Amino acid sequence: MVEMKSTRDAYGDALLKLGENTDVVVLDADLSVSTQTNKFANKYPSRFIDVGCAEQNLIGVAAGLAIGGKIPYASTYAIFAMRAWEQIRNTLAHDNIPVKIAVSHAGLTNGPDGASHQALEDIALMRVVPGMSVIVPCDAVETDRAIISESARMGPAYIRLNRSKSPVIMPEDYEFRFGQAVLLKEGNDLAIIATGTMVHAALHASDLLKKENVAARVINIHTIKPLDERRIISAAQDTGAIVTVEEHSVIGGLGSAVAELLGEYCPVPMKKIGVRDVFGESGEYEQLLEKHGLTPDVIVQSAKEVLRRKQ
Amino acid sequence: MIPTDDIEFLKKKARTIRRHVVNMIFEAGSGHPGGSLSCVDIVTVLYFYQMRHSVMGSSADHDRFFLSKGHAAPTLYAALTECGYFPVEELCSLRKFGSLLQGHPDIHIPGVEASTGSLGQGLSIACGCALAARLDNRDCRIYTLLGDGECDEGQVWEAALFAAHYKLDNLTAIIDRNGLQIDGPTEKVLSLEPIAGKWREFGWHVIEIDGNQILEIINAFKEARHITWKPTVIIAHTLKGKGVSFMEWIASFHGKALNKDEMKIALEELGGA
Numbered sequence: 001m002v003e004m005k006s007t008r009d010a011y012g013d014a015l016l017k018l019g020e021n022t023d024v025v026v027l028d029a030d031l032s033v034s035t036q037t038n039k040f041a042n043k044y045p046s047r048f049i050d051v052g053c054a055e056q057n058l059i060g061v062a063a064g065l066a067i068g069g070k071i072p073y074a075s076t077y078a079i080f081a082m083r084a085w086e087q088i089r090n091t092l093a094h095d096n097i098p099v100k101i102a103v104s105h106a107g108l109t110n111g112p113d114g115a116s117h118q119a120l121e122d123i124a125l126m127r128v129v130p131g132m133s134v135i136v137p138c139d140a141v142e143t144d145r146a147i148i149s150e151s152a153r154m155g156p157a158y159i160r161l162n163r164s165k166s167p168v169i170m171p172e173d174y175e176f177r178f179g180q181a182v183l184l185k186e187g188n189d190l191a192i193i194a195t196g197t198m199v200h201a202a203l204h205a206s207d208l209l210k211k212e213n214v215a216a217r218v219i220n221i222h223t224i225k226p227l228d229e230r231r232i233i234s235a236a237q238d239t240g241a242i243v244t245v246e247e248h249s250v251i252g253g254l255g256s257a258v259a260e261l262l263g264e265y266c267p268v269p270m271k272k273i274g275v276r277d278v279f280g281e282s283g284e285y286e287q288l289l290e291k292h293g294l295t296p297d298v299i300v301q302s303a304k305e306v307l308r309r310k311q
Numbered sequence: 312m313i314p315t316d317d318i319e320f321l322k323k324k325a326r327t328i329r330r331h332v333v334n335m336i337f338e339a340g341s342g343h344p345g346g347s348l349s350c351v352d353i354v355t356v357l358y359f360y361q362m363r364h365s366v367m368g369s370s371a372d373h374d375r376f377f378l379s380k381g382h383a384a385p386t387l388y389a390a391l392t393e394c395g396y397f398p399v400e401e402l403c404s405l406r407k408f409g410s411l412l413q414g415h416p417d418i419h420i421p422g423v424e425a426s427t428g429s430l431g432q433g434l435s436i437a438c439g440c441a442l443a444a445r446l447d448n449r450d451c452r453i454y455t456l457l458g459d460g461e462c463d464e465g466q467v468w469e470a471a472l473f474a475a476h477y478k479l480d481n482l483t484a485i486i487d488r489n490g491l492q493i494d495g496p497t498e499k500v501l502s503l504e505p506i507a508g509k510w511r512e513f514g515w516h517v518i519e520i521d522g523n524q525i526l527e528i529i530n531a532f533k534e535a536r537h538i539t540w541k542p543t544v545i546i547a548h549t550l551k552g553k554g555v556s557f558m559e560w561i562a563s564f565h566g567k568a569l570n571k572d573e574m575k576i577a578l579e580e581l582g583g584a
Contacts, residue, residue, distance in 0.1 A: 025446070049442065049477075057435045057469035064439020067375075067425060070446070072439075087466070090429045091436060095418040 003140075003168040007161040008104040010140035012036025014147035015073060019044045024151060025065055027051060027074040029058045034163070035075040035104045055080050059087040062099040071151050072099045078106035078119030078160060085125055092156045093131045100150050102159040106136075107197065107247030108275075108292070109163040111285040118280035124252020126158040127225050133157040133178070134225040136246075136254075138199035139169045142222055145176035153178060160196060164285050167200050181228035187215035190241035190303055190310070193232065195221045195254045198245040198273075198294060205299035216303060227257050229265075236266040241306040243271045245299055247289075250274035269309035271302040313529055317360065321525045324393065325355040329554045330581045331389035331402055337574040339406040342414070343382040345564040349489040349522070349549040350383050350456060356528040357454055358390040366395045366422070372451050375424050375440055379433020380458035380487060381415040382566075387423070388412050396422035431464025433457065434484055438474050441482040441542075452536070456485045460492030463501050468513070474542040475514030482542040483535045484515075487522065489551035491562045507546055515544045522547025555580055 016039055018024045030053040032038040041048035049065075051058045055076055062072040081088070081103045092099050103122070110117040126134050135150070135157055137143040143161060150157050169184075184199070185206050194202035199220045206216040217235055221228065236242055242262065244255035255272030262268060275292045289295060328351050336342035358364070362374040369375070378387045385405060392399045397411065397420070404410035411420055415428025427433050437455035444451050461467060474482055486506070494500045503509075511517045516538045520527040528547070535543035551565070552558030555577040558569075569577060 025443075047446065051469070051473055052476075054466075054469035054473070056431070056466040057438070057473055060432050060435020060466065060470065061439035061442065061473065063425070064436040064441070065443045066439070067436065068440045068443020068447075069371075070443050086429060087432060087435075090426065091432050094426050 004165040005140035005168055006163060006165045007137055007140060007143040008036045008163060010143035011102055011104070011147055011161050012039040014144045015040040016043060018148060018151055019047070021071070021151065023069065023071045025049060025070045025072050027058055027062050027072055029053050029055050029076040029080065031076055034077070037075050055084040056087050059084040059099070060091055063091045063097045066097045066099050073102050074099055075102050075104065077110070077117065078103040078122045079117055082119065082122055082125055088126070088132070089129050093129045096131055096155050098154050098156060100157050100159060102147065102161060104161045105163045106160045107162065108280055108288040109285055111288055112282050114282040115279040120249045120275045120280060121252065122160065123224055123246070123248045123254065124256070127252065127257065131155060132225065133223065134160070135223050136160040136196040137222055138196055138220050139166060141168055141170040141172065141174050142176060145174060146222065149176050149178060162197055166197055169200055169203065176222070179223045179226045179228060181231040182220040182222065183217070183231070184220050185216065185218035187217040188239050189215045190243065190306055191217040191219060191235035191239045192243045192245065192299060192303065193219045193221055193235065193254065193258055194245040195224060197247050201294065201296050202245055202299060204296040205303065208296055208300050209303055214303065214307065221254055224254055224257055227261065229261055232258055232261055233266050236262050236268045240268045241310040242268055243273065243299060243302045243306055245273040245294070247294055248274050250276055269306045271306050273298060273302055313526065318525050321355055321359055324359050325352050325525070326581055328355055328386060328389040328393060330578060331392070332385045333555065333569060333574060333577045333581065335385045335389070335402050335405045337569050337571070338403045339568065341406060341568050342385060343566050344569060345491065345551040345558060345561065346380060346458060346487065346489060347383045347386045348553045348555065348558065349551045350380070350487045351386050351553065352523050352525055353456060353485055353487065353528055353547055354386050354390050356525060356532065358394055360529060361532045362454065363451070371447070371449050374452045374454065377425055377433040377437050377455040378416050378427055379455050380430070380461055381428030384414065384416050387416055388420070391420070391422040394422065430458070430461040431466035434467055434470040437482055437484070438470050438479060441479040442477060444481055445479070451481065453482050454485065456487060459486055459488045459490065459497050459503060459506070460500070462486065462503055462506070471510065471513045471515065478540045479542045480539050483532065483545065484542065485545045485547055487549055488546050489549045491551045491560070491565060493565050495562050510544045510546070514541065516541045517544055517546060519546045519548065522549040523553050
């Protein structure tokens with residue numbers, strides 16, 4: 001039986017471990033139950049700072065705490081962090097201030113709440129900011145390791161987490177290496193490059209393809225910025241066909257990052273799977289994934305399409 | 312009692328800084344002279360009387376200053392150079408390509424605590440810094456200077472709520488109440504009055520002073536140090552363009568450089584060659 005755990009849950013647990021370091025402070029903008037920062041708040045109340053639903057101030061206060069020597073983790077929903085984009089750019093990133101923005105309910109995972117609460121553009125907005133790192137863990141284990149390892153790395157980061165439970169993929173002894181893609185499955189017919197929740201779907205798709213004698217390489221991009229260019233270029237060289245998958249707009253996210261890179265250094269047939277420049281809507285998470293083609297079946301179809309174009 | 316010598320020293324220092332500001336903006340050919348001159352006396356008192364700081368780098372119990380109204384960068388730079396943070400020759404490089412002195416305060420400049428210039432952000436940063444100091448039981452004070460027009464920004468009021476809620480009594484905000492913003496008088500663009508009442512209702516200790524009078528500034532900071540369980544805001548009524556007769560209370564000098572003739576007259580008025 002595969003263990004199921006949401007990445008926000010893993011975030012809350014990781015903060016509890018980090019809390020032993022008295023320099024770690026956690027901020028939230030009135031969503032501590034949803035983001036799971038309430039676990040930290042209960043254990044270390046003096047180092048938990050609720051700013052109320054005021055996201056611009058959230059970023060500024062976190063920056064000030066970092067200037068004062070603290071290691072701040074600032075949380076809200078992904079959609080609302082975008083509200084403080086300019087603060088993130090000018091206050092955090094420009095000065096390379098080590099605030100870790102860990103956002104939950106990214107992508108479509110906030111299903112029933114509808115379009116206003118779903119974040120499908122955040123990777124694009126964060127990726128474009130100089131000096132900003134963008135991390136999208138694929139499961140609870142990777143989240144735990146990423147959150148803990150980020151506490152020791154200089155510079156700001158945007159860490160994208162989800163609301164829904166998802167399968168645990170990574171082994172218990174997994175070690176997170178910032179900026180290094182993870183090869184999850186060998187294969188030389190094509191490469192499926194996925195991030196976050198879509199890594200599991202990519203693995204599933206590769207199993208389906210295997211039954212049809214197609215060997216798909218599966219690569220987990222947990223760090224979208226800085227991108228592991230070497231591993232992506234060699235995947236394009238080795239396989240000659242690429243499919244990218246992400247729970248994000250096809251504009252500006254992982255697919256765009258890969259296309260920008262390969263367009264310059266190794267153009268091969270490629271297909272981007274993601275939300276196709278539309279807003280979300282209310283519905284169960286799985287219904288929304290289905291509607292936007294974020295499923296193993298669609299990955300398989302796309303794989304076949306790039307294989308045809310490759311020949 | 313504050314020794315008369317101290318007051319005279321600060322007045323002289325303020326005059327020197329005003330001369331730097333006029334020169335720098337003339338050399339740069341662009342900048343914000345009006346709001347730079349209005350806050351000179353406040354910045355002078357902070358750097359030459361009030362704050363514990365050192366050109367050797369900041370330590371745990373040092374005070375910190377964030378210039379939230381970053382367009383007054385020339386004033387900050389002039390104060391920093393007078394303190395010895397960088398050579399005075401740097402001043403003529405303001406706003407020039409490849410120079411140290413960026414158009415708005417930049418973290419890479421010695422003595423600058425955070426890059427600012429996009430309005431509304433300094434108070435939040437100051438709040439975080441004040442909270443960090445309190446968590447560590449450090450005896451230091453955090454200062455930030457805001458423009459009055461800047462108070463149009465919603466983030467200022469988010470931070471105002473925050474500072475009062477967390478009882479940040481080691482935080483002092485100063486508002487350079489010169490009454491003018493880019494598009495004209497603040498009360499015409501977007502009314503701020505009663506500005507003191509607003510801050511008071513937000514839970515702050517409010518002090519109103521003439522922000523171009525050294526002694527009043529010193530006394531306001533002194534009062535702020537003795538306030539507990541509340542942040543303090545000093546509403547400093549100032550004159551935009553203070554010190555240069557033809558610039559005083561003229562909105563168009565918010566973001567316009569002086570020409571050569573204007574510069575000469577300005578320096579004469581400021582007691583220069």
